[in-house]
Amino acid sequence: MLLGPATAWLVVFLVLPFIAIAVFSVGERAPEGGYQAAFTFAQYANLPARATAFWNTMVLAPIGALACLLVAYPVAYYLALRAPQRWRLILLALVVIPFWTSLLMRTYAWMYVLGGRGIPALLAYIGFEDVRLINTPGAVLLGIVYGYLPLMILPIYVSLERLDRRLLEASADLGATPLSTFLSVTLKLSLPGVMTGFSLVMILLLGEYLIPTLLGGGKVFFIGNALVDLFLQSRNWPFGSAIAITLVLVSVVVLIAANRISTRVSGARRVDLI
Amino acid sequence: MRTFVIAVFAFLYLPIALVVLFSFNAGRHASEFTGFSVQWYGTALANPFLVEALKNSLFIATTSALLAALCGTAAALGLARVGIRTRAVFDALLGAAIVVPGVVIGISTLVALVQLFTVVNPFLASIWPDDQPPRLALGYGSIIAAHGLFSMALVTMIVGTRLGSLDRNLVEASSDLYATPLTTFRSIVLPQIMPAIVAGFLLAFTFSFDDFIIAFFVAGAQTTLPIYVFASIRRGVTPEINAIATIVLVASVLLVVLAQWQLRQRKPSN
Numbered sequence: 001m002l003l004g005p006a007t008a009w010l011v012v013f014l015v016l017p018f019i020a021i022a023v024f025s026v027g028e029r030a031p032e033g034g035y036q037a038a039f040t041f042a043q044y045a046n047l048p049a050r051a052t053a054f055w056n057t058m059v060l061a062p063i064g065a066l067a068c069l070l071v072a073y074p075v076a077y078y079l080a081l082r083a084p085q086r087w088r089l090i091l092l093a094l095v096v097i098p099f100w101t102s103l104l105m106r107t108y109a110w111m112y113v114l115g116g117r118g119i120p121a122l123l124a125y126i127g128f129e130d131v132r133l134i135n136t137p138g139a140v141l142l143g144i145v146y147g148y149l150p151l152m153i154l155p156i157y158v159s160l161e162r163l164d165r166r167l168l169e170a171s172a173d174l175g176a177t178p179l180s181t182f183l184s185v186t187l188k189l190s191l192p193g194v195m196t197g198f199s200l201v202m203i204l205l206l207g208e209y210l211i212p213t214l215l216g217g218g219k220v221f222f223i224g225n226a227l228v229d230l231f232l233q234s235r236n237w238p239f240g241s242a243i244a245i246t247l248v249l250v251s252v253v254v255l256i257a258a259n260r261i262s263t264r265v266s267g268a269r270r271v272d273l274i
Numbered sequence: 275m276r277t278f279v280i281a282v283f284a285f286l287y288l289p290i291a292l293v294v295l296f297s298f299n300a301g302r303h304a305s306e307f308t309g310f311s312v313q314w315y316g317t318a319l320a321n322p323f324l325v326e327a328l329k330n331s332l333f334i335a336t337t338s339a340l341l342a343a344l345c346g347t348a349a350a351l352g353l354a355r356v357g358i359r360t361r362a363v364f365d366a367l368l369g370a371a372i373v374v375p376g377v378v379i380g381i382s383t384l385v386a387l388v389q390l391f392t393v394v395n396p397f398l399a400s401i402w403p404d405d406q407p408p409r410l411a412l413g414y415g416s417i418i419a420a421h422g423l424f425s426m427a428l429v430t431m432i433v434g435t436r437l438g439s440l441d442r443n444l445v446e447a448s449s450d451l452y453a454t455p456l457t458t459f460r461s462i463v464l465p466q467i468m469p470a471i472v473a474g475f476l477l478a479f480t481f482s483f484d485d486f487i488i489a490f491f492v493a494g495a496q497t498t499l500p501i502y503v504f505a506s507i508r509r510g511v512t513p514e515i516n517a518i519a520t521i522v523l524v525a526s527v528l529l530v531v532l533a534q535w536q537l538r539q540r541k542p543s544n
Contacts, residue, residue: 002352003364005345006426010367013423014374017382024385035389071282078279091283093534098286100477100530102484104500105519108507109289112296115511149286200373207375209487214507224377224487231381231491241385244378251375 018248024241033235043242050243053226056212060137060222061205064144065152065198071145072152072197077186079153080160092157099150107143107214114139114215135217143211148204152197159193160186192262199258203251223247290523297516314517324518327502331483334414334498338421339478345422346429347471351463353430354437371427380491383420387412387492412494420488425478429471432537436470437463469536476533480526 028038047054079091098106112118114133123131133139163186171181209224216222223243230240297315301308318324353361371379391410399407440463448458486500493501499522506515 002348003356004348006349006352006364006430009345009419009423009426010364010371013383013386013419014367014371014379017379017386020386020389021382074275075279075282078275082275091279093531094283094286096534097527097530098290100480100484100533101290101526102486102500102522104484104486104503104507105293105522106290108503108511108515108519109293111507112293112511112516113289117511146285146289149282203373204375207377207487209377210504224375227377227381228490231384237385240381244381248374248378251373255373 021241021244024238025245027238027241029236029238033237035237043239044246046239047242047246049239050223050226053221053223056137056221057206057208057223060140060144060220061202061208064141064148064205065201067141067145068148068152068201069194069198072149072156073194076153076156076160076190076193080157080163081165095150095153095157099154103147104210106147107210110139110143110146111214114142134215135219137216137220139215140212140220143215144205144208147211148201151204152201155196155200156190156193159190159196163189188265191265195258195262199254202254206247206251206254293516294520294523296513297520299513299516302513314513315521318514318517318521321514323497324499324502327497327499330414330496331499334417334421334489335479335482337414338418338425338482339475341418342422342425342429342478343471343475346426346474347433347467349426349430350433350437350467353434368427368430371423372431376485376487377491379420379423380488383416383488384412384491387416412492413496416492416494417489417496417498420492421478421482421485424488425474425481428478428481429474432474432477433467433470436467440466473533473536476529476536480529480533484522484526 024035025043026039026041028036028040028042030036075095079088079095083091111134114120116134118133120131120133123129167185167189168181171185172178176184207224207227208222209228212220212222212225227240227243227247230236230243295307298310298312299307300311300313349364353364356364395407395409398409402408444462445458448462449455453461484500485498486504489498489501490504499518503515503518506512
């Protein structure tokens, strides 16, 4: 009985909608837009029509997640193993706050920095005229790293913080160099956190809309942009549903792959964020 | 390494600091700070569309977070006493509600609700006695429900974690001393999980208040604050948006700090 409201909510607003788009994705587009019942895989066969959006997403999402990881790991490492005790909680809070702060506002901040009156104006001042930063793939990548850095830092921090420090001492006592201790103990044991962060960031990036729209200026199209277009502008719902289903399938593959890798290497499945 | 970490924190906070700084700019231009002024806050709060959007967002965030806190807490309590199978199915659904990208949640809710309305509205019209049957449409309800889905899953997880670390002995001692289950719940369990419920509520509120993409799909004719801000950003950067952004940032930061503080309070010391 306690589970009643939650079950109803999950069924009506998660399971049924998902079935609805699955049904739509094998349907046809009605002449005036919207949906017409059918059973065809034509929508899926038509996916290459949005190849650019898929290509941009499938290239920039992994690169973005990787860039996030490269920046996040040293920060998480410092927070978990090197930061002075009294600073740790404060620094951790400073990571959590952006995580819960509006992505729209944070992306807007970069429009400001990269826009004509931001860094380009400063560069012009010291002699580099006409530098274009906003509305480029580079700007989108920067926005991605900025937006998702906290989400990458947190799980890595959690897995590093749980690490048994005696293992590090043991490794050093047995004559391992700091580098090989890092590679075979620290990195290996923090891999569940790395994989959790990487897969979460990847999946959220697959559906990203705000960052490519605001920092890519209509030049860098993501799957999210294609979906907004198909559902809110050109109203081709069956085709949009096929794209959404594909997106979910790719996400599932990413999650499973991440779980497999961390299970194989370190034996632990995943890191819970909460 | 310390230098690198300091640089990363600067990277995280400098752009935000710039937005806040320029919200107090006396001039209109972003490149030069011409003096301190709060005029843009006045302009923002005198804009009726903006105030309307702000009120909508506050209403939606409060309602969806309240519903999520209630249903999520109930679900967490219920999950503590079901079989392992039911639990696994529920955990998978809750995980999906949290992990599925907002754009997919928005789309699927839109599709399902529009489909539902095309069935329900003619039906309501046929059974209604007069010419003014109620018409279901996208709006407050659909945004609240779609936001609540994520929030409820979040609350269930946070409260569930806290329930898991609850001292079972206290509950047993309470019933040994002839407390009714209700009394035990009110005087033993509830006080201990309260910080988690409050934290869940605050995080749910923040999520709903900040969400753009789900609301973008299911808002129908309604406007929330992020939808309004998104539309104005696309028309260009103005100090007025900086003022709104600053207000939203400060509000979010306060709520998150409050939530974290609640979560750390009276945490069982194990």
